[in-house]
Amino acid sequence: MIELLFAGFATILDPNNFLFLVLGVSAGLILGAIPGLTATMAIALIIPLTYYMTPVQAFTMIMGAFNGGTFGGSISAILIGTPGTPAAAATVSDGFKLALQGKAGKAVKMALAASVSGCLFSCVVLILVAEPIARYALKFGPPEYTVLMVFSLTIIGSASGDSILKGMIGGIFGLLFGVVGLDLFLSVPRFTFGVNYLSSGINLIVMLIGALAFSEILVQLESVARGKTSGHLPPPAEKNDSILLFKEYKESFRTIVRSAFLGCGIGALPGLGPTLAAYVGYDMAKRNSKTPEKFGTGCLEGVAAAETANNAVCGANLIPLLALGVPGDAVAAIMIGAFMIQGLTPGPLIFREAPDVVAGLYAGLILSNFLLVIVTFVFIRGFTKLGQLPTTVIFPAVIAFCFIGVYGMGQNSTDLWIMLFFAAIGYVMVKFGYSPSTMMIGFILSPLFEENFRQSLIISKNSYTVFFSSYICIFFWAITAYSLFTILRARFRRLAALRALEEAEENAAAG
């Protein structure tokens, strides 16, 4: 394998192939960075062209675009507070706060370091142990996924900010929006308000752009208009604000390793994807932190947690694809088409049919990380300059891209109304202290939970014992219980601290 891998590197470094990798990474990075345009769209557009490419060219371009796009989303998340792609949604809360402190350069570089670490880790896992991991992932049937979703719902608890009640309300809204569309089991559309278009459900990206990106722009516009904040991002206050110190990377290293494992695990389980990975990675970092209160105020570790986890999915979602022939997420599903156009069978047979292509794919994915660093450093000056443009220039441009991206995706004006609807909801949520992220998490989990829950009951003939039937289920119940316990404990501690503070104040006043 090692020899083959070296041959793979040689193949990729051939200018004919390398060009495609550069194109893929750059296209992914730029499309990912623009709110409204995503790497998945770039890849879907590349697929018909791959017919005219060699397999190595095709896959390095696709993997480059995927890796570049997953990272690219974080650039706009940090610089303008609107995630470029759904996977970067969890990066906003700390990344943008850092930019407001004049540390945009530092945050982007941390995101880059974390993304590269996550992706490289998942590449190693992919190359060394894809087969056993994929086999193990098959043990996850509908009941296991259901309990995993129950556990994932507890993320809402820590994403909710000050009030758990508000977090739960946001989460429930998300869950409810997630049921719009086809009832998979009766095969009949529901809650579509008579709009046929909605029978495929609300598009995640449309909702994200409305609830997280557009609403954020509205909030910022308002605060700029009222003169509360300046129309610029502050310039770096200190010399070190634009660079990432090795010390800082080391401080976040535990978080990066944890997120890399989580991202790999979530990527290897078919159907989950990078957005959920980022939220889980962020949540776990916050919970295991000694200073959880710093998360959400501009914490480098928060950026590292989310960005490592989502890029770890890039390599990991190839695990089920190559080992079993089943796609891990939407991008991998599109890649199946690319394999077939090349006359290759996605799945273990490809190791026999075309080992050189697999080696090229591995090498391309690994090299895409180094290229990502180079491309980012080439563009970073421009990116941060863009971030420092007056908001009167940035906001109209972002709003325009929101409209263009949302319309371009389905070429349907209904999506624009849906986006505006969620922009209004997101705006109101922010104004009243609800976190739109809780709604997004609920929305992502809702269909996964419902589908697996109902599938489980069909398989078990309506017996609920199925949710306790395997060790995996019991494991997830246990960590769900633990998770609830830690959330409640943190709340009690905070309440106790507040009460102590009040008492101290009263005493001081009385004394």
Add this chain to the structure above:
Amino acid sequence: MYRKTMLFSVLGVGAMLCLPSVSMAAESFPTHAISLTVNYGGGGGTDVSARILSKAAEKYLKVPISVSNRPGGLGTTGVIDLKGKRPDGYNIGVATYAPLAIVPHQMSVPYTPADFDYILSYAQYQYGIAVNSKSEIKTIEDLVAAARKEGGLTYAASGYPQPFAMQRIAEMKKVKFAHVPVKGGSEVNVQLLGGHVDATCAILGDLIPLYKTGEVRLIAVLTDERVPFMPDVPTAKEQGYDLTLYSYMAIAAPKGVPKDRLEVLRKAYAEAHKDSEFRDVMKKLNIPAVYLDGEEFRKRVEAGYADAKRDLEAMGISTKK
């Protein structure tokens, strides 16, 4: 001759009135780009095949065909959109079998199969019933026997018409198969490999990778004859079940395209269908590029429309009105 003179005079008048495009369109077709909508998103089998076929058709139509995607609404959004376009031959679109014949029973759509002129059906999906190769089940007979013994079996299926096949077997033999719906076409493989369901009814193309590795066992193909890429798998008919299942990818236009223009489109696409590049891609995508002319496809959609109503009702899924 008379018509030609007429044409020239019309052309002359048109040129004088600075409205050349209007009069030109009456006789020579096409004169400018044709727009083709695909009723699914980019990068999928329907999208890729429609793009490559249309690229080949450009050679015969001598104008560009611009392809755009109108996904959503279970494939109906693109079809509804197509119905609303001008029937001038410049607006055509991919219309797949399920949104034409099956989905109208599940939700209200503002069209029926009669609202379109069909240019051709350029590909068909074929289906098969498969089990995990560790299972003892080798034939449909075994499947039925196991269902009888166990008091019912589960099967995974993504979308329709796959469940209709299982439903018909269940009705014939008075056994129970519980439908476990899954989302993506290849998710049936996850369920089957993980041993979470007993069987699946799926598109043959989705089963090929695991059929080749020997991890799933095809117990029947639901075609009229055996398929060349799975020569050892018997048809359901050979096993005594009068059961076939197909669905189709077709290109249609809103009803009322002038006859001569429809003919131009039909001829161009029929020629394009022989294109080697198109054939090659379809072969790689494991989608049989079976040609049906527009009228034959209309017949199949109309027959399928009636069958789907019956099957859905038999499955206990209420069909609208």
